[in-house]
Amino acid sequence: MTDLLQTLLNGVAVGSGYALMGIAMVIIYKTSEVVNFAQGEMALVSVFFTYMILHTYGVPFFYAFPLAALFAVFVGCVLEFTILRRAKEQNVLGMIIVTIGLEMVLIGLVSWKFGAEQKVMPFPISTYDTLMIGNLFATTLEALTFAIVWVIMLGLFLFFRFSRLGLAMKATQQNKVAARLMGIRTNRVLMFTWGISSLVGCVAGILIAPKSMEPFMMWDPMLKGFSGAVVGGMTSIPGAVFGAYLVGIVENLFGQYAYMEFKSAVAFAIIVIVLCVKPSGIFARHYVKKV
Amino acid sequence: MSVLLEVKNIETYYDLIYAVRGVSLSVEEGGITTVLGNNGAGKSTILKTIMGLIDDQPDKGTIEFDGKRIDGKETEDIVRMGIAYVPEGREVFNELTVQENLLMGAHTRKDRSALKHDFEKIYSYFPILADRVNQWAGTLSGGEQQMLAIGRALMSRPRLLILDEPSLGLSPLLVKEIFEIIKIIRNQGVTILLVEQNARKALGISDFGLILENGRFVMAGPCCQLLEDQDVKEFYLGFKAQESAKGYQRWKRKKRWR
Numbered sequence: 001m002t003d004l005l006q007t008l009l010n011g012v013a014v015g016s017g018y019a020l021m022g023i024a025m026v027i028i029y030k031t032s033e034v035v036n037f038a039q040g041e042m043a044l045v046s047v048f049f050t051y052m053i054l055h056t057y058g059v060p061f062f063y064a065f066p067l068a069a070l071f072a073v074f075v076g077c078v079l080e081f082t083i084l085r086r087a088k089e090q091n092v093l094g095m096i097i098v099t100i101g102l103e104m105v106l107i108g109l110v111s112w113k114f115g116a117e118q119k120v121m122p123f124p125i126s127t128y129d130t131l132m133i134g135n136l137f138a139t140t141l142e143a144l145t146f147a148i149v150w151v152i153m154l155g156l157f158l159f160f161r162f163s164r165l166g167l168a169m170k171a172t173q174q175n176k177v178a179a180r181l182m183g184i185r186t187n188r189v190l191m192f193t194w195g196i197s198s199l200v201g202c203v204a205g206i207l208i209a210p211k212s213m214e215p216f217m218m219w220d221p222m223l224k225g226f227s228g229a230v231v232g233g234m235t236s237i238p239g240a241v242f243g244a245y246l247v248g249i250v251e252n253l254f255g256q257y258a259y260m261e262f263k264s265a266v267a268f269a270i271i272v273i274v275l276c277v278k279p280s281g282i283f284a285r286h287y288v289k290k291v
Numbered sequence: 292m293s294v295l296l297e298v299k300n301i302e303t304y305y306d307l308i309y310a311v312r313g314v315s316l317s318v319e320e321g322g323i324t325t326v327l328g329n330n331g332a333g334k335s336t337i338l339k340t341i342m343g344l345i346d347d348q349p350d351k352g353t354i355e356f357d358g359k360r361i362d363g364k365e366t367e368d369i370v371r372m373g374i375a376y377v378p379e380g381r382e383v384f385n386e387l388t389v390q391e392n393l394l395m396g397a398h399t400r401k402d403r404s405a406l407k408h409d410f411e412k413i414y415s416y417f418p419i420l421a422d423r424v425n426q427w428a429g430t431l432s433g434g435e436q437q438m439l440a441i442g443r444a445l446m447s448r449p450r451l452l453i454l455d456e457p458s459l460g461l462s463p464l465l466v467k468e469i470f471e472i473i474k475i476i477r478n479q480g481v482t483i484l485l486v487e488q489n490a491r492k493a494l495g496i497s498d499f500g501l502i503l504e505n506g507r508f509v510m511a512g513p514c515c516q517l518l519e520d521q522d523v524k525e526f527y528l529g530f531k532a533q534e535s536a537k538g539y540q541r542w543k544r545k546k547r548w549r
Contacts, residue, residue, distance in 0.1 A: 164398070171384050171395050177344065178382040183370035183399035183447065 006136050007256045008249055013142035015248025016149045020204030021218075021225025022232070022240035023152060027197040029234050031173045032190055034084070034095040036197070040222030041106035042079065043201035046072040047121075047209050047218075048110050050202075054122045061124050068206065069199055076198025080191045111215040121209035145207045149241060152200060156237050169193060220264070224248075227267045231274045246270065295320040295451055295482050296341070296374075301352030301362070303333075303340045310336045312506035313352070318451065323473070323483040325493045325514070327527060328503035334486045335379055337503075338455050342376050343369050356451070371399050375449035379456050381440040385429030389420055392428050392439055396446030406446075413442040416472050434465040441469070445476065452476065453484045458492065470496055490527035494518050502527075 021039060028036045036042075050068040053059045059067065079102065087098055129140035160166040172179040172189045179186050201218075208221055225240070228247045232239025247267045255263035296318040303311040311333045318324045328334045340349050343366045354362040361369050370376075375396075384392050393413060397406055414421035417438040423431060428439055437457055444452055454473070458466040466489065474496050477483055487493035494500055494514045502510040502523065510517070517523050 164394075167387070167391055167395060168398060170387060174384045174386050175382055178378065178384060179395075180344075180366040181342065181370060181376050181378065181382075182395045182443070183367050184395070185367050 002135055003256075007252050009133075009136050009138055011249030011252035012245050013138055013146065013248070014252065015228070015245040016142065016145040017204060017208050017221050018224040018228050018248055019149045019241040019244035020145075020152070020200055020207070021221050022229040022244045023149075023156065023225075023237055024197045024201040024204065025222075025226055026229050026232075026234060026237055026240045027156070027200065028193055029229070031169045031193040032095075033092055033173065034099065035226070035234075036099045037096065037222075037226075038079070038099040038102040038106060039197070039201050039225075040218030041103045041110070042075055042198045043072075043205035043222075044110055044215065044218045045075055045106055046198065046202035047205035047213070048114050050206055051114075051119060051121055051209070051213070055119075061122075065206070068202060072198045072202030073195040076194035076196070077191045079198075080194035084194075085187065085190075107215055114215070116215055119213045121206075121213045123206075123210040125210075127210050141207065141210060148203060148207065152203070153237055153241055160237075165189070165192070224251075224267050227271045230271050233280055293320050294318065295357060296484065297355040298337070298341065299353045299355075301337070301340055301349035301354060303336055303345060303348045304350050305336075305345070310506055311340065311349070314503070314506070314508055315352075316501055316508065316511075318482060318484050319499065320482050321477075321480060322498035323477050323485055323496055325485045325487060325497040325500045326503055327487060327490050327493065327500060329488075332503045333506040334503055335455055336506075338376065338453055338484075338486060341369075341453070342366055342374070370447065373447075373450040374453065375444035375447050375451070376453045377440045377444045377455060377457065379459060381433070381436040383428040383431075383436050383439050383443070386427055388425050389428055389431070389439055390424045392443050393446050396443035399447055409446055409448070413445060416445075416475065417442055434461050434469075437461060437465075437469065438472075441472065441476075445481075449481060451482045451484065453486075455486050456488060457485070458487065458489045466492060490523070 021043070024043070025036055025039050028034060028039070046068055049071050050064060053067060054061070054064050083102060084095065084098060087094060123141075125140050125144065127139060127141055130137045131140055131143055160170060168179070168184045169189055169192075171182065172184060172186045176186055179189075204221065204225075205218060208217060224247050225244055228244030229240040230243070231246060232241070232243030234240075247270055250270060251263050251266045254266045294317045296316075298314065298316045300313050300315055301311060302309070302313050314333075314337055316324070316326070316337075326334050326337065336345070339345050341354055341361075343361070343364055349362055352362070353360060356369070356372055356374060359372070361372065384395060387395065390410075393410060394406075397409065400406070419435055420438055420442060423435065428436060431439060437459075441454070441457065457469050457473070461469065470492055473483060473485070477496075485493055485497060494517055497514045500512065500514045500517045501508050502517070510520070510523070512520075518528070
């Protein structure tokens, strides 16, 4: 029994990392309907920037993390402004291809600048600190990740529900022309969206980095986060979080009780099953267009 | 009365299609100006050109609002100058509630405190919206969505309200109601530019009318004059010319002003 509970807990723990990536992708998808495959690598750039200022320049954590956050927002905005906005025929498929290209360019840049070998991210919490809950244990880092996911989820929920900018973002997604007619500067809204999304991705990256840090570190969390988001319906932030938990849990259960080798593949099996049963995702609350 | 919107010789292309072929019109402040025309005449294109919704258009000509050039500006900036546009086919935000839709209409406003009063005003124009405050706009009926679209446009407190076929797809009773509201809005001091297919209704409430065919204005005048015009009567209002005693027309009236 303890074994099972521990597996579930591990699933939620690893799912929290995926959840952050999922949230980041959902934010962009919500406003522009673009699936951003460069999400992981945008986070990667921010993580290596953090590593650089912490490791090479010795900036204390207290300043380094806010700086990293600013940098992440900046990266998101710049990429939107310089690359995605320039795409002339803005159909969704083209935009997705652009993000895939962007992903490759960014990963190349990072490997070129920092090299492909494993690095050790300086981090205030050691990855060996553990918490005991009853007779289950989790690392402090996992607990922190879990808490941060909920804080971000709650924050974004309140932001989209109550703030004017959040409302403008929703409006932009639903009807861009009408949003412009309301005087919403849709270009700025999109840029800001990429900024926030990049920030959430950066948080995910920094929390994943202490465990493993090399140029391909974000690839797996990004894909798993994406599958979580798809399971949750792609437009719902809580949906993405629970989808990511589901992916984490099923993956761990499968690894524990079935085949360890196929652990990672399970996430994609989940996507297929969900897309067959309920194509819009479990948590999607989409208004069905009247004909 | 001064001229609020002055369009001079605009020409608009959709790629190679020459849609608006040199059109001028001026909208008097405080009145209702109507543009009539059959399908494909270019009515909506003129409005979209005014709002800057068609990239890189107008190809030629100028548009002035309140003495300032607005052609070539971004839609967002044009809206901020005090023009509100109700697009054809309503275009409400389907997955926002009625209240949120109205709030979006007031996006450009700085005076948040006055909003409550405006909400109440809109709900007094369209009481049915008050019952639907927390309902998603996409679940409203067509008529309710049209009311919402008009209400949303009014929330920005525009000086000029542009309506693109507000009667599209509505029952005659609703059309009547909407036109009553348009009159009330005019009486509150908002200038209105109206594009319509429903010629009788539109000319009935307007001060000045223009008739568009194939991208050109073919006729313009005060509404009372247009209503009396032989051609307008026959082509737009459905009057029949009297037949001759022998049962056929002696001469054929031209069908178009081409």
